[in-house]
Amino acid sequence: MIKPRSRRGGGRPTIADVARKAGVGAITVSRALRDPERVSEDLRRQIRAAVDELGYVPDPNARALASARAEVFGVLVPSLTNNVFAEVVRGIYDSLSDGPFRVQLGNTHYSGLEEERLLQVFGSQRPAALIVAGIDQTPTARKLLETAGCPVVQVMETGPDPVDMLVGFSHLDGGRTATEHLIEAGYRRIGFIGARMDPRSQRRLAGYRAAMEAAGLFDARLVTTTPVLSSVTLGRELFRDALAKMPALDGVFCNNDDIALGVLFECHRAAIAVPKTIGIVGFNDLDMMQSAFPSITSIRTYRYEIGRRSVAMALAAIAGKRPEQRVVDLGFELIRRESTAR
Amino acid sequence: MIKPRSRRGGGRPTIADVARKAGVGAITVSRALRDPERVSEDLRRQIRAAVDELGYVPDPNARALASARAEVFGVLVPSLTNNVFAEVVRGIYDSLSDGPFRVQLGNTHYSGLEEERLLQVFGSQRPAALIVAGIDQTPTARKLLETAGCPVVQVMETGPDPVDMLVGFSHLDGGRTATEHLIEAGYRRIGFIGARMDPRSQRRLAGYRAAMEAAGLFDARLVTTTPVLSSVTLGRELFRDALAKMPALDGVFCNNDDIALGVLFECHRAAIAVPKTIGIVGFNDLDMMQSAFPSITSIRTYRYEIGRRSVAMALAAIAGKRPEQRVVDLGFELIRRESTAR
DNA sequence: ACGCTGGATGGTAGCGCTACCATGACGGCG
DNA sequence: CGCCGTCATGGTAGCGCTACCATCCAGCGT
Incomplete structure (x- = not known):
C-alpha cells in the first residue's frame, strides 16, 4: 500500500522521501544539499539522483523554522x-x-x-x-x-x-561640485530647484549653498523646492516659478535629472538658450542626459x-x-x- | 527559575508565551490573531494586551509551515x-x-x-x-x-x-491605433522603431503592420528593430539608422516612450522639424511625454x-x-x- | 429532566527541516 | 594490540505554528 500523503502537504516530496529513495538518513540529504563537502562522493551522487527523480525542492519555510534563520x-x-x-x-x-x-x-x-x-x-x-x-x-x-x-x-x-x-x-559634495562647476563656467545667479526634498536632496541643497556662499553668490530667493514627488512636468513648473521669482536667473542646479529635463524642455518652450542664457546641471546622470539636446551636465552616481x-x-x-x-x-x-x- | 530559552530561538516571545500570560490556550491566541470573530470579546482583549506587552510578532515561517500556505x-x-x-x-x-x-x-x-x-x-x-x-x-x-x-x-x-x-x-490594437493616427494626420512613410523586441513589442509591431498594410503603405524597410534593451540613447541611434535606410521617412511609431524621446532629441540635433517634417508617436505615455517640447503623442496605458x-x-x-x-x-x-x- | 445542538475553547499531533549528540568505522600511535 | 581522535552517518527532538478533533457549557425543545 502506498503511504498516504499527509492531509496538508499536498503531495510534494519531502526530504524523507529523498532519503528513503537514496537509502540514506534524512539528515544526510540535508547535509548533501547545504554542505556537500561533508558527504562522501558516493552518497552525494545517489542523493542527487533521487532529488532529480522526485523533483524535490526544499521548503524554505521549514528550513527557516528549523534553523532560526x-x-x-x-x-x-x-x-x-x-x-x-x-x-x-x-x-x-x-x-x-x-x-x-x-x-x-x-x-x-x-x-x-x-x-x-x-x-x-x-x-x-x-x-x-x-x-x-x-x-x-x-x-x-x-x-x-x-x-x-x-x-x-x-x-x-x-x-x-x-x-x-x-x-x-556624499550628496553634499555632489551638490557642491555641481554648483562650483556652474560658477566656474561663468554663471552667477544660479538657482537650486528641488522636488521631493528627502534627506539626500537636503544635503545636495546644503552643498549648493556652501558653494554659493563661498563665492558670495547665495541668495535665498534662488532656492525653489517642494515636497511633491519629482517628475519632468514638475521640473517645468518649478522652473517657471523660479524664473518668476528671479527673472535674472542664469543657471540652475536640479536635485535630479527628471527636474533637469523639465527645465530643459521649458527653456525650449520659452526660447531660452541653453547653455547661453541658462546653464543646467542635473543629478544622477541617467542615460537620457547624454542624449538630450543640448546634452545635460550631470553628477554621475553609481x-x-x-x-x-x-x-x-x-x-x-x-x-x-x-x-x-x-x-x-x-x-x-x-x-x-x-x-x-x- | 526562569524557563531557559531554547538554544536556537534567540529569545523572541512565542505564541505559547502570549498564551501563558493571557491565561488561555495557544490555539486561542492563534485564532484571536487570525480570525478574531471566533474568539469572545473578553479573551480577545486579554490576548491583545499580552501581545502588546510582550511585543509578540508571529513567525511567518512557522505559520507557513503549519498551514502549508x-x-x-x-x-x-x-x-x-x-x-x-x-x-x-x-x-x-x-x-x-x-x-x-x-x-x-x-x-x-x-x-x-x-x-x-x-x-x-x-x-x-x-x-x-x-x-x-x-x-x-x-x-x-x-x-x-x-x-x-x-x-x-x-x-x-x-x-x-x-x-x-x-x-x-491589447498591444496589437495599441500599435494599430497609434499607426492609424499617424496615417490620419497625413503621414505616409511611417517607420516603426523598436528596441528590446519582447512579445508585447512584437504585437505592437503587428498592429503597426496591419494598419500600414490596410492603407497600402507597408514597406519592410520602414521597420527598424533590435533586441537590445531600450534606452533614450538607443532611440537616437535607431532613428539615425532608420533615416539612413529610408531618408524620406515622415513619421515614426516607437515601441516605447524612451525610444520616442530619443527620436525627438535626434530630430532637434539634426534640425528636423517635429511635427512638420516628422511625426512621432510613443507608447505608454510616461509623464515626460506631456512636458517634452514639442509634447509627444503617445498611447496611454494603465x-x-x-x-x-x-x-x-x-x-x-x-x-x-x-x-x-x-x-x-x-x-x-x-x-x-x-x-x-x- | 434529558438529550441535543452549536459556539467557544483546548489538547494533541504534526508541518518539513536542521541542531545536537550518538554511533560506528577507520587508522595512527604508543 | 588496544586506545583514541577523526570522519562519515544517523537518530532524536524540537523550531513556532495551525489542522483536526475533543471537550465543555449554555440554551433549547420535548
Whole structure:
C-alpha cells in the first residue's frame, strides 16, 4: 500500500522521501544539499539522483523554522518607481540571483513610520541581512536595525555613524561640485530647484549653498523646492516659478535629472538658450542626459554598483568575514556636457 | 527559575508565551490573531494586551509551515528598472501593503528559462498567489503555473487562453491605433522603431503592420528593430539608422516612450522639424511625454491600475469569490499631442 | 429532566527541516 | 594490540505554528 500523503502537504516530496529513495538518513540529504563537502562522493551522487527523480525542492519555510534563520535579504527603499532606487535594487537582485537568498523588498514611501513598520515585519522573519536606503532612520527604526541580529547595510549615502555597514557617496559634495562647476563656467545667479526634498536632496541643497556662499553668490530667493514627488512636468513648473521669482536667473542646479529635463524642455518652450542664457546641471546622470539636446551636465552616481557592493559586504559578514572597511564611499563624477558649455 | 530559552530561538516571545500570560490556550491566541470573530470579546482583549506587552510578532515561517500556505504573492516581471513594470509593481505593493501578504519579486530578465527557474523557487514556498507579466510563458512555465495550486494572474496583455486570470490590454490594437493616427494626420512613410523586441513589442509591431498594410503603405524597410534593451540613447541611434535606410521617412511609431524621446532629441540635433517634417508617436505615455517640447503623442496605458486590479482579483480568488470576469481588458487611450499635430 | 445542538475553547499531533549528540568505522600511535 | 581522535552517518527532538478533533457549557425543545 502506498503511504498516504499527509492531509496538508499536498503531495510534494519531502526530504524523507529523498532519503528513503537514496537509502540514506534524512539528515544526510540535508547535509548533501547545504554542505556537500561533508558527504562522501558516493552518497552525494545517489542523493542527487533521487532529488532529480522526485523533483524535490526544499521548503524554505521549514528550513527557516528549523534553523532560526531565513535565507532572505530584507531591502527597504523609499520608492519603487524612482529610477535611482530601481537601479540599486537591480544591483541587489543581480548579485543575489545565483545564490540561495531571496529578496524581500519594502517600499517606505519616504515615511519613517512606514519604515519602522516594515522593519518590524521583516524582523519577524529573521532575515539573513538588511539593506536600507539612507542614514536618517528614526530612533525606533535605528534600534530595530541594531537589534535585528543580522548584518545591516545602509546605502546611498556616506555618514559618520553607520548602524553596521555603509555604501554610498556624499550628496553634499555632489551638490557642491555641481554648483562650483556652474560658477566656474561663468554663471552667477544660479538657482537650486528641488522636488521631493528627502534627506539626500537636503544635503545636495546644503552643498549648493556652501558653494554659493563661498563665492558670495547665495541668495535665498534662488532656492525653489517642494515636497511633491519629482517628475519632468514638475521640473517645468518649478522652473517657471523660479524664473518668476528671479527673472535674472542664469543657471540652475536640479536635485535630479527628471527636474533637469523639465527645465530643459521649458527653456525650449520659452526660447531660452541653453547653455547661453541658462546653464543646467542635473543629478544622477541617467542615460537620457547624454542624449538630450543640448546634452545635460550631470553628477554621475553609481547606483547599480551600490546595490552590488552592499550585497557583497552583507554576504561577507554572513560568512563571518566582516569586511575591515565598513564604510565604502563610491564617489561620483561630474560629467560636463553642452548644457553648461558656455 | 526562569524557563531557559531554547538554544536556537534567540529569545523572541512565542505564541505559547502570549498564551501563558493571557491565561488561555495557544490555539486561542492563534485564532484571536487570525480570525478574531471566533474568539469572545473578553479573551480577545486579554490576548491583545499580552501581545502588546510582550511585543509578540508571529513567525511567518512557522505559520507557513503549519498551514502549508505562505502569505506571499509571487510576482514575476522581466525588468526591475523599466518604468512600465515598476508602475505595475508599485500598484501591487500599494494594494498589498495593508494586509498580511508579503511580495516576493522576481526578475526574469526577459528570459523564459529564468522565468521557469523562478517559478520553481517561488512554488517551493506555496505562495498565496502568483502574478506574472505576459502570456508567452514556455510550456514548462505554463505547467508550473497551472499546478501551482494558487490563483494566477497574468498581467500586461489580453489573450485568448489565460492560465487562470488576466489583466491587461491589447498591444496589437495599441500599435494599430497609434499607426492609424499617424496615417490620419497625413503621414505616409511611417517607420516603426523598436528596441528590446519582447512579445508585447512584437504585437505592437503587428498592429503597426496591419494598419500600414490596410492603407497600402507597408514597406519592410520602414521597420527598424533590435533586441537590445531600450534606452533614450538607443532611440537616437535607431532613428539615425532608420533615416539612413529610408531618408524620406515622415513619421515614426516607437515601441516605447524612451525610444520616442530619443527620436525627438535626434530630430532637434539634426534640425528636423517635429511635427512638420516628422511625426512621432510613443507608447505608454510616461509623464515626460506631456512636458517634452514639442509634447509627444503617445498611447496611454494603465500600468498602476493593472497592478491594483491583479491583486484585487487574486485576493477575491483567495477568499473563494473567484471573479466571474476572469479576463479584464483595461484598454488604452491615444493621447494626441504636438508631435503629430501637422 | 434529558438529550441535543452549536459556539467557544483546548489538547494533541504534526508541518518539513536542521541542531545536537550518538554511533560506528577507520587508522595512527604508543 | 588496544586506545583514541577523526570522519562519515544517523537518530532524536524540537523550531513556532495551525489542522483536526475533543471537550465543555449554555440554551433549547420535548
